[in-house]
Amino acid sequence: MIISWGPQHPISGQFRIILETDGENVLKLTPDIGFTHRGIEKILENRTFLQGIVPVERLSMLDTANFLLAYVRAVEEIAEVDVPPRAKYIRTILCEISRINSHLYALGLIAEACGGYPAIFLWTVADRELFLDVAEMLTGTRWSYSFFIPGGVRRDIPSGFKEKVLEVLDYFEGRLETYRDSWLENELFKRRARGVGELPLDKAVTLGAAGPTLRGSGFRFDTRKDEPYEAYEDLDFKLVSMEEGDSYARTMVRYLEMVESVKIIREAIENIPEGRFRVRVPMRVPEGEAYVRVETARGEVGLHMITDGSIKPYRVKINSPSLRNLYVLSRMPEFSRLLVADVPVVLWSFDPWFLDADR
Amino acid sequence: MLIDEILGWIKLNLKDLIQIVLFPGIAFILIFAVAATWFERKYLAHSMLRIGPLHTGRVAGWLQIIADFIKLTGKEVITPRNVNVFLFNLLPVLSVCTSAIAVAFIPFSSDWIIYEGNGISLLLFFAAASLTPYITLMLGWISNNKYSIIGAMRVSYVYISAEIPAFLAAMGVAIMAGSFSLIDIVEAQSRIPFLIPQILGFIVFFIAFLAEVERVPFDIPVAEQEIVAGWRTEYSGINFGVTMMMDYIPLCTWTLLFVTLYLGGYQGPLIFASQTLSNFFWILLKFSLVIVVILLFRSVFPRLRMDQTLRLTWKYLTPAAFLNLIITAIIAYYYPDLFGLIGAS
Numbered sequence: 001m002i003i004s005w006g007p008q009h010p011i012s013g014q015f016r017i018i019l020e021t022d023g024e025n026v027l028k029l030t031p032d033i034g035f036t037h038r039g040i041e042k043i044l045e046n047r048t049f050l051q052g053i054v055p056v057e058r059l060s061m062l063d064t065a066n067f068l069l070a071y072v073r074a075v076e077e078i079a080e081v082d083v084p085p086r087a088k089y090i091r092t093i094l095c096e097i098s099r100i101n102s103h104l105y106a107l108g109l110i111a112e113a114c115g116g117y118p119a120i121f122l123w124t125v126a127d128r129e130l131f132l133d134v135a136e137m138l139t140g141t142r143w144s145y146s147f148f149i150p151g152g153v154r155r156d157i158p159s160g161f162k163e164k165v166l167e168v169l170d171y172f173e174g175r176l177e178t179y180r181d182s183w184l185e186n187e188l189f190k191r192r193a194r195g196v197g198e199l200p201l202d203k204a205v206t207l208g209a210a211g212p213t214l215r216g217s218g219f220r221f222d223t224r225k226d227e228p229y230e231a232y233e234d235l236d237f238k239l240v241s242m243e244e245g246d247s248y249a250r251t252m253v254r255y256l257e258m259v260e261s262v263k264i265i266r267e268a269i270e271n272i273p274e275g276r277f278r279v280r281v282p283m284r285v286p287e288g289e290a291y292v293r294v295e296t297a298r299g300e301v302g303l304h305m306i307t308d309g310s311i312k313p314y315r316v317k318i319n320s321p322s323l324r325n326l327y328v329l330s331r332m333p334e335f336s337r338l339l340v341a342d343v344p345v346v347l348w349s350f351d352p353w354f355l356d357a358d359r
Numbered sequence: 360m361l362i363d364e365i366l367g368w369i370k371l372n373l374k375d376l377i378q379i380v381l382f383p384g385i386a387f388i389l390i391f392a393v394a395a396t397w398f399e400r401k402y403l404a405h406s407m408l409r410i411g412p413l414h415t416g417r418v419a420g421w422l423q424i425i426a427d428f429i430k431l432t433g434k435e436v437i438t439p440r441n442v443n444v445f446l447f448n449l450l451p452v453l454s455v456c457t458s459a460i461a462v463a464f465i466p467f468s469s470d471w472i473i474y475e476g477n478g479i480s481l482l483l484f485f486a487a488a489s490l491t492p493y494i495t496l497m498l499g500w501i502s503n504n505k506y507s508i509i510g511a512m513r514v515s516y517v518y519i520s521a522e523i524p525a526f527l528a529a530m531g532v533a534i535m536a537g538s539f540s541l542i543d544i545v546e547a548q549s550r551i552p553f554l555i556p557q558i559l560g561f562i563v564f565f566i567a568f569l570a571e572v573e574r575v576p577f578d579i580p581v582a583e584q585e586i587v588a589g590w591r592t593e594y595s596g597i598n599f600g601v602t603m604m605m606d607y608i609p610l611c612t613w614t615l616l617f618v619t620l621y622l623g624g625y626q627g628p629l630i631f632a633s634q635t636l637s638n639f640f641w642i643l644l645k646f647s648l649v650i651v652v653i654l655l656f657r658s659v660f661p662r663l664r665m666d667q668t669l670r671l672t673w674k675y676l677t678p679a680a681f682l683n684l685i686i687t688a689i690i691a692y693y694y695p696d697l698f699g700l701i702g703a704s
Contacts, residue, residue, distance in 0.1 A: 003505050011584045024509070024665060113584050115575070115662025122407035188576055188660050191667060340509065341664045344584045 003340075007035055011113055011344050015354045019343065026338040031326045037358040044316040049075050049285060052313065053146050059318070059356040061143060062105055065091075065098035066296035067356070068148050071316075073229065074305040075150040078288035081281050085231070087152035089272045092231040093165075094138065094147060096261040096268075097131050100172075101143070102297035103254045103261075104128050106351040110251050111183055113344035114192045120183045127175050130168045137161055150285075152278030162269050169262050176259060184255060193248035197346030198336045199328065200245055207328045210321035211299020212257065213350050215241040216250035223295035234271070237264050247349035254351070283311050298322055298351055322357040325350045378473045382639075383615075388459050392607040397424045399654050406658040431600035439593050442503050450501070451594065451601040454494040458605065461487040461612040466542045468625050468638035479539040484616055485526055488571075491609060492518035495580070498602070499590030510589025513665060514580040520672040521570035521577070527680035528560035528567065531687040532620045541616075545624035552623035559683040561621045563676050568617055570668060572609045574653055576660040577668055584662075610653070618645045 003019040006012025014035045020028040043055045056071040057064040069091060076083060083091075108124035132142040137158060139147040147154050183189055199209065204217035214221060220241045224232045240256040242249035287309040293302050299321030308314040329350055332338060338346065369376065378384055397412070401419060404411030412420025438444055463473035464480040464487070476483045492514055499511025533539050535556065536547035547553075554561050570577035581589035591602040618624060619642075627641030663671070690697055 001505060009587060023512075111661065115578070115582055115584050117403075117583075117657065118661060119403070119407040119658035122409060126408045182659075186659075186661070188663060192661050192664065339664065339666070341579075341582065341585045341662075 005343065006032075011109075011348070013352075013354055014358075015352070017343065017347070019340070021340060024340045026333050026340060026343065029330055029333050029338070029343070031330050033323070033326065033354060033357050035358065036355050040359045041316050041318060044071075044313060046312065048283070048311045049150055049281075049313065052316075053149065054144075057144050057146060059320070059359065060102075060296065060298070060353050061355065062102040062353065063098050063297045064144055065094045065148070066294055067301060068145070069095060069230070070292050070294040070296075070301050070303040070318075071305075072148045072150055073294065074290045074292045074303050074316075075281070075285060075313075077290040077292060078305065078307050079150065079281050079285045081151050081279060083152055084276045084279060085273045086156075086275045087277045088230045089268050090138075090153050090157060090277060091148055092235070093265055093268050093272075094135065094145065094153075095230070096265045097135055099297045100258050100261050101128055101131050101135075102351075103258045104131075106254055106297075106348070107179065107183070107251065109348045109351070110193070110247070110345065111189070113348040114189060118183075120179065123175075124179075127172065130172065134161075134165055134168055137164060149278070149281075151281040152276070154278075156277045157272070165265065165269055169266060173262060176255070176262075179255065184252065190248060192345055193251060193349065194244075194246055196247045196342050197332060197338065197349060198244075198246045199332070200335065203331075203335055204245065204328070207331055208324045209299075209328045210324045211296070212250050212253040213325050213328065214299065215239075216253045216349075217245035218243040223293045223300045227293060229294065231268055232264075235264050235267050237267075247345050250349040250351075284309060285311075285313075296321060298353060298356070299325065301356075318356075318359060320356040320359065322352040322354065326352050326357055375473070378471065383462055383465065383467050383471075384473065385459075388462060388608055388611060391611050392604050393424050393428075395607050395610070395650065395654075396603075397421055399657070400424075402651070402654055403658050406655070428600055432597045434596040436596035436598055437593075439503050442501055442593075446497070446501050448598065450494055450498045451598050451605075454491060454498065455601055455604055455608060457490040457494060458488065458608045458612065460490075462615065463487075464541060465612070465615045465619055466545055466625060467642055468635045469542060469546070471635055471638070472542065475540070475542065478543075480541045481529060481533055481539045481544065484541070484612075485522075485529070488609070488612060488616075489518070489522060491605075495590050495605070502590070502593040504593050506586040506588070506592045507590050509586050510580045510582075510592070513582075513586075514590060516665065517570055517573075517577060517579055517668060520669050521567045521676075524563050524672055524676035524680040525567035525571060527677065527684050528557075528564040529616075529620055531557050531560040531680075531683045534684070534687045534691050537691075541619050541624075545619055545626060548623040548626055552621060552626075554621045554623075557621065557683065557687070559679060560687075563680045563683065564617065564621065567672065567676055567680075568613045569653065569656075570672065572613050573606065574610065575657040576663045578662055579665055579668060582662055610650070614646055614649050614653070615642075618642060618649060622649070 001021050003021060004016060005019050006016035007014055016032040018030040018032055019026055040055050040059060044052045053068060057068050059067045104124040104127060108121040111118050111120040136142050138161060139145040199217045201217045201219055204214050205219055218241055220239055222239045225239050237260045240253050240260060242253050285307050287307055289306045291304045293300055301321055302319035304317040305313050306315045380386060401411040412423035415426050416422025438447055461484050464476055464484045466472040495514045496511045499507040532544060532553050536544040573580055594602050622645045625638035625642040629637050631637045
């Protein structure tokens, strides 16, 4: 039986899977993307470097800061601009807030995918509000920040920001324990997620998985450690990875990364250096080429930019983590037994964001 | 003439009519379906840090369910192509009727029961309640939809696997009471409810009947995240409203049976002047408490998978129910005095 699973399905998202099943067993799984294709790469060719900030953020609504950082860093690398350290710290803080936002939503979605509309989904949504408020205090908007510009950030930290952040983090650490007790330690959730959608280490590497999917299979790789950018070099945080490679491990990696993100924000906001928060970057960026890697919530994004000396980039190519993870998902039935009931759990344990897969 | 005859007939059968039309018959079941829907929405909303229905009807949105129902009646009833139109529209109504019949065998007081069933009302309850899965299976099958057929197959699997342990557990109670009559079973619990001597059967029956009424964590046949809405995917408008009531009517009848078998049914201290009213109060109180617990599961548990449910019911619940039955039978045969100690026959 061939089932068209999505795009009008309670939990498929803007996305479709063509499932070939034998009863409840999944024989073949073909992701069908492209429902949200907007041609962002082409749009970027027709925008100046400042105007390009807005379309780039539309790659991922949950994790706007990290994607924008890739674009901004590419411009800076070609223009050979040294960003002041204060701006680097502010960027790091906002990127980690963005990562927590995304991981919280992913935790809620995996709960939702396991069924029954459990309370945890709306708890995570409610707790995201706090981080959106923090981001609003810093940037003026809730999630589409447009806050990083080539040369630094738009604004300095407002007064009272540090106290507000520490207050939110104190509350959020308590909430993280609630999530662990009520969901990750939930016996039925373990039964639904453990051993489901197992991705062995060799398959994860050869098929090109990214981010928590790769780390959930035991491959210790994180761009923040591998090639530190912004303030990550100075900050002390652990690289999270799990050995099992199943849906539970991927969920757990995201949860532990939230714990680490809280630590990073705490350390960054305590040690934020004084100085300028922005330097001037000329409108015309010289001719050049740059490939920038940034660890987003879904994995490493690679942004390749070529400029020709005008006020617009000549070509921007984005290598997005969601697309790579969806390819891994499509090969999943070859090495892991899947049932129809497992499809939503495995899909949302990969945490794809179809906007950045389609671009 | 005719009117006089009708009035005379009504006067003669007044008690039966009240039982069938008002309590515990049609009106009670419909009010329960509405009230439970409202309560579930409010209760889940608070557990999820939401508020739930608020404005309709001024007080806690109590009119929202009625408003939703009126909205559903106004919607277009879409019948898919290539289905049997007659059956497609008949079966939802039929499923509600058959599942509601089972309430007729539940005693709400020693003299307040629609049909006593000649002393085998427990068996009649199972006979009536197990009609429903056939109809839901047909519902899914004739919908001509892939999600519906998967849901229909899941209905049959879950019902068969859950009904056997539930029935075996109930047989333990029947042995203890020495009767298949639900009134006798309740009377046998006058000193101590069967919850305590039948603790193993109690656990088995509770899990199995959750699976029978399709509540979380066993809402597999209508699993929204997997198969959209299961067997009811193709239904729209008022037909959909009727199939939604199928969530609550089996819940009502099976919970009443659960209360009757294990929690002492209508037994309780006299708190009103009338014994009957007091009995109504106690059975409805116990019933409401069990319903609240069951509804809470929805905000706590994820859904079990099909194979996990079958493994649970066949490998653990059924042997446990058999064990319970054998122990009860041995005690009943060799040491009948033990039952006398706790008041059972």
